[in-house]
Amino acid sequence: MSNWVSVCELKDITPGTGVCALHNGEQVAIFRVSANEQLYAVSNYDPFSKANVMSRGITGALGGRVMVAAPMYKQHFDLATGECLEDAEVSLKVYPVRVNAGQVELG
């Protein structure tokens, strides 16, 4: 089982935005897509632009899949699976994330 580590408070993530956490030496983008407690966590590294910027993308949904659009060149990534909707070969690593007593925790 994973060890949950707290990275910030839920209120630090404005609904509709993302933040980046440093977690075991890796950059993890955490998104709060709407005002509830549902969070998503994927790698912050954008494989297309090769820059650590995923947390700054716009979130939303396409055909029912909750996604983030890469801020640089706008490819879409499924936030639940990390899959790139434009290129099946590419995907982002997905991290376990939860809210525990107002704290955002990565596993």
Added chain:
Amino acid sequence: MSKKRIIVVGNGMVGHNFINTLATSEYASQFEILTFSEEPRLAYDRVQLSKYFSGYTAADLALTTESEYNEKGVIFTLNDKVVGIDTHAKTITTASGRIEGYDKLVLATGSYPFVPPVPGKDQDHCLVYRTIEDLEAISASAAVSKTGVVVGGGLLGLEAANALKAAGLETHVVEFAPRLMAVQLDEGGGKLLRRKIENLGVTVHTEKNTKEIVAGEECRYRMNFADGSFLETDMILFSAGIRPQDELARKFGLELGERGGIVINDFCQTSNDDIYAIGECALWDNKIYGLVAPGYQMAKVAYNHIIGNLITHIPSELAFKGADMSTKLKLLGVDVASIGDAHGRTAGSQSYVFNDDIGEVYKRLIVSADGKKVLGAVLVGEAESYGTLLQLMLNNMDIPGNAASLILPATDGAAAVGLGVSSLPDTAQICSCFDVTKGQIQEAVRNGCHTMGALKEATQASTGCGGCAALVKQVMDAELESMGVEVNTDICEHFAYTRAQLADIVRVQGYSSFEQVLEGHGKGEYGCEICKPALGSILASFNNEYVLKDGLIGLQDTNDIFLGNMQKDGTYSIVPRIAGGEITPEKLIVLGEIARDYDLYTKITGGQRIDLFGAQLHQLPEIWKKLVDAGFETGHAYGKSLRTVKSCVGSTWCRYGVLDSVSMAIALENRYKGLRSPHKIKFAVSGCTRECAEAQSKDIGVIATEKGWNLYVCGNGGMRPRHADLFATELDDDTLIKYIDRVLMFYVRTADRLQRTSVWMENMEGGLDYLKNVVINDSLNICEELENAMTKVVGTYQCEWKTTIENPEKLKRFSQFINSDKADDNLAYVRERGQRRPATELERIELVDLNSK
């Protein structure tokens, strides 16, 4: 088989049209085509000639090029007049002595301006208006004149008056008849036109017969009139009508009309079967047609007849049957249209008249004795119903509903009485300039032309005078609909609306959040990266709230969300506003110090300001704090909003400047900074016509003249450059700002997402004229609203960076990590010309290697 030889005398609009038809036809290879032009250049668009004065060059007006003719194998000789025809030997002789044989000879010699035989008419500065050389002479004369007179108050005369006025002359029009445009307009229409034109500062003198032109006292010349009165002027432009250029026919025995013109039959043959005449030199049924469309029709008829005669040996059935002379045009900014029997000369005809002295609109509708058919119309001041009325007349259709409503203004709520295009027969001519029928447009649409651009390219419809644009679009849309093509203009899967519709929804409902719009008018619960920034921008345009406010922040696109432009490695650039490009040495030093301290790559931008590159997220607030303390504001380089107002140095320093372009640029930049819009907006202000600020390539361009500002709109640099359109002239400061307020707010309301003003204009039904009508004449009655909306934006401006650095909550986001102060370890730089830049991938590999050693 040897090739057939066709010689075309004259390379004007119609001669060229004929050559083009022949040279691009399936029979082209069987012909050798020669053409001779008396003018020093190949055909150009005479209809648009006056645009020469608003900056069009000869190249812009050209209908073809020498290389195009060379490619098509058309042999042309410029500057060589045809002076002789030997009808027996079938040869022609030119002024330079060349003799060439023909199988068929086509005379397309056009017409020449009639100059009344007034003593003194042959002096310098007594000019005409027909060729590019004439216009050059007019410009040269205007430069050394203060007052100008146009002799002739017809269609061309008024166009010429416009040109003189634009050149800054005190302008007069002298007309022999009791009213302006006597051929096309009735008394009421002529009267209103006169009033409107006089309001624009052109003095009109009717019932004046010029007796002589003598030396003046105050001006160069004095014109003495038959009634004893006189007028002083520095230059005179004759525009008293045209005469067919029938010199060759006269000398070499072809039949002429009583008052000139080369007589042709229904196949455009002259009295000699091997010689055709087309265009303005030809006389058909005792009529000369002084418009280009009938000329093109003749060219087509002559082409078919020649092919039938020389190649297929099947007699052509296409005959010239006369042409409609209805016209719609804009004279000195006034819409004027004349349709069919404008004077009500048909026996038993009756008319409806609508006269609005306040709104300055006059309309007269002439109907048949039984009241069922439209016979003619006169429209002055407003001519939107031109297309509908013309089609009703041309197709002899029954008037739908109440005839009076065809000319009455639309009352609130009720849609203007239009003509369903579906009721038109397929043979209805929609574009008269290029003789394109409804059926041809439908066919092109079925063959894949689904946009106006594609349709224009395929059919040429609406590429001439443009008068038919609205109708062409209606036919296209109706056809698309009937094909079941859903013209999907939805912004994305979450909203079944265009951006303009969403803007209306937000404005009318007074919404202030994305959630409200999504709940009321959208689908799903999240939105996406298309609709969120679009609505973010719309909300900002109308409400102008702080864009990083909770609830709005998630809507902001890549750059806006951190108020900087993201660079390729995830760092940001910083662009403080330097209004008008003016900066004090102290401020320059601050920029230099900050750039040095943070090791930011520094560059002067193409927008006359300074860009500092390579700041990391956590550095942005510190840097901006220093900038704000030194008096800088955000430059919105990241926003779909006003970017820069470029300026030239203008009258304060420049020896040519006529107005203070820098002060105006700064005032404009400060007024519109922060306005969020469908795409970015750029301005420029030049201090004189030398145009050092390149204003004519901007969304809003302002150029100083001796008499005030000239306003240009909808220019673009970038991917697809577009020359801006001259929108209004000689404006004072207040009117200039008023018009810009209106244009910009109308753009904000009606443009598509990420549509620059240039494309917006190109897609606007009715184009420039329509926009002028909305903004200058307030035709939609929304100008007050537009101005109020702009006043609100101006009044609620805030520097987003100032607000941000004063708000500790907001600053939390400006760091690479929410849980650490560390920096992004993926950044790597090399130094070049004394500054740093991101390492390339190859360099990165080498850098890593070096580090690990």
